[in-house]
Amino acid sequence: MAHRRLGDWHAVHRRSRVRIRLRLPPPGRRVMKDQFRLEYDLAFLTSPAAAGRLSGTKDARKVADYLLAELDSLGFDSAFQPVTVPAARLTSTPRLIAGTQAFSPRRDFAELTAFSAGGRVTGQLLVVREDDLLRPEDFNGRVILLPERPQGFNLAETVKTAVEMGVAALLVEHGEPEWFHKTVYTGNGRIPVLRVKKSVAEKLSNMNDANVELELPLQHGTLPCNNVLGFLHGASDDFTLALTAHYDHLGDDPGGVRFLGAFDNASGVVTVLSVARELAKEKMPFNLLVAFLTGEESGLWGAKQLIANPPAPLSAVINLDGIGSESKLNALRLGHRQRGDPLAELGEEILSKHGIQGQWVGGSDDSSAFISKGIPTLGLGQQPTGQARSVMHTPLDTRESLYIETIRDGVEVLVEIVKTVDPKGLRRSLGSQIQLKEKNHVHTK
Numbered sequence: 001m002a003h004r005r006l007g008d009w010h011a012v013h014r015r016s017r018v019r020i021r022l023r024l025p026p027p028g029r030r031v032m033k034d035q036f037r038l039e040y041d042l043a044f045l046t047s048p049a050a051a052g053r054l055s056g057t058k059d060a061r062k063v064a065d066y067l068l069a070e071l072d073s074l075g076f077d078s079a080f081q082p083v084t085v086p087a088a089r090l091t092s093t094p095r096l097i098a099g100t101q102a103f104s105p106r107r108d109f110a111e112l113t114a115f116s117a118g119g120r121v122t123g124q125l126l127v128v129r130e131d132d133l134l135r136p137e138d139f140n141g142r143v144i145l146l147p148e149r150p151q152g153f154n155l156a157e158t159v160k161t162a163v164e165m166g167v168a169a170l171l172v173e174h175g176e177p178e179w180f181h182k183t184v185y186t187g188n189g190r191i192p193v194l195r196v197k198k199s200v201a202e203k204l205s206n207m208n209d210a211n212v213e214l215e216l217p218l219q220h221g222t223l224p225c226n227n228v229l230g231f232l233h234g235a236s237d238d239f240t241l242a243l244t245a246h247y248d249h250l251g252d253d254p255g256g257v258r259f260l261g262a263f264d265n266a267s268g269v270v271t272v273l274s275v276a277r278e279l280a281k282e283k284m285p286f287n288l289l290v291a292f293l294t295g296e297e298s299g300l301w302g303a304k305q306l307i308a309n310p311p312a313p314l315s316a317v318i319n320l321d322g323i324g325s326e327s328k329l330n331a332l333r334l335g336h337r338q339r340g341d342p343l344a345e346l347g348e349e350i351l352s353k354h355g356i357q358g359q360w361v362g363g364s365d366d367s368s369a370f371i372s373k374g375i376p377t378l379g380l381g382q383q384p385t386g387q388a389r390s391v392m393h394t395p396l397d398t399r400e401s402l403y404i405e406t407i408r409d410g411v412e413v414l415v416e417i418v419k420t421v422d423p424k425g426l427r428r429s430l431g432s433q434i435q436l437k438e439k440n441h442v443h444t445k
């Protein structure tokens with residue numbers, strides 16, 4: 001084994017496969033060079049074995065085991081942190097048949113998990129347009145199709161009204177995507193609610209009164225999951241910087257459609273793991289907490305749990321969600337709507353030194369949970385543009401669509417940011433921020 005050619009990816013990969021079967025890296029044989037580790041990590045997180053890492057599944061558990069073993073072997077004190085994650089999960093393949101025509105899940109229609117109940121429905125189709133004059137009793141027991149969404153359409157209100165009128169199921173036209181985006185948000189839906197493709201809605205709108213059979217095997221429930229935590233003591237114990245990335249994604253659809261979540265967020269996990277590998281080699285002046293979080297996709301549950309029960313008070317957080325969608329790391333989204341956070345400003349400064357533009361855009365990912373608690377937070381991620389934009393939450397978010405070099409650049413920049421964090425400086429600027437706020441407060445009085 002001494003003359004292994006590390007440049008030969010296939011050799012490394014073959015060896016890797018053995019490790020997938022073993023699940024845990026064999027101790028003392030960490031000979032793979034870091035540049036291959038990153039690709040191997042990414043291959044594992046997006047492999048069929050990981051099956052899309054839906055929180056609460058055995059596949060997500062496999063990934064958690066892997067991440068824990070990696071942190072362990074780097075010398076981190078590592079442990080699982082239990083998190084209960086509410087989410088909507090498909091248990092088998094949905095079916096939609098109108099008359100004699102069967103439609104295909106995820107291509108022609110998709111469940112709106114935040115509004116929809118699971119269930120099996122048969123009923124007559126009723127096509128409803130904006131100016132139709134219908135009596136409330138016309139809706140009772142029918143499967144309603146809205147073939148177009150009028151201006152100012154409000155889905156929540158529409159679903160509420162449909163339930164009140166005894167509608168059996170609701171189908172709403174929603175554009176012409178190649179794949180419908182998958183979500184696992186849960187809600188307290190009472191009837192099945194689906195998005196249907198515009199072309200399918202057009203077809204259905206000529207089928208008024210047709211018999212519709214709809215089966216939506218959607219389960220809403222809370223399952224036990226884990227955050228994966230690794231703690232590395234620094235020279236001083238009174239400042240803890242957390243590096244976080246969510247490892248959960250949306251899982252496979254029953255029946256084979258696969259959501260690998262390469263960009264979202266296998267990319268962020270492998271980046272943070274690579275940064276951890278770099279930083280584990282040196283004595284840091286402060287504590288490092290690496291946290292691979294679960295339950296992001298259905299409501300930031302892992303981040304909320306970490307905030308509620310941190311292994312040490314969180315002094316600052318750097319979260320990474322989505323990197324490698326573009327061929328160059330020329331811009332990174334900062335998880336803040338505006339300036340003011342000292343850590344985010346430091347991050348922007350270092351990014352700009354590397355010619356990378358920071359874009360101040362809020363949004364909802366794990367960084368939002370930390371920001372909302374007032375913890376100094378740098379929420380990093382790429383903002384996919386063009387084609388990359390439409391692959392989010394679809395089966396097209398694969399490893400092949402990622403630019404590895406961009407991820408490597410991300411590792412480099414992130415290592416530099418962490419090494420530049422000065423706990424005293426951060427506290428000072430936090431202090432002056434608070435003073436400024438107080439001053440403004442007095443002034444506005």
Ligand SMILES: [Zn+2]
Nearest residue numbers: 264265297393
């Ligand atoms: Zn996502």
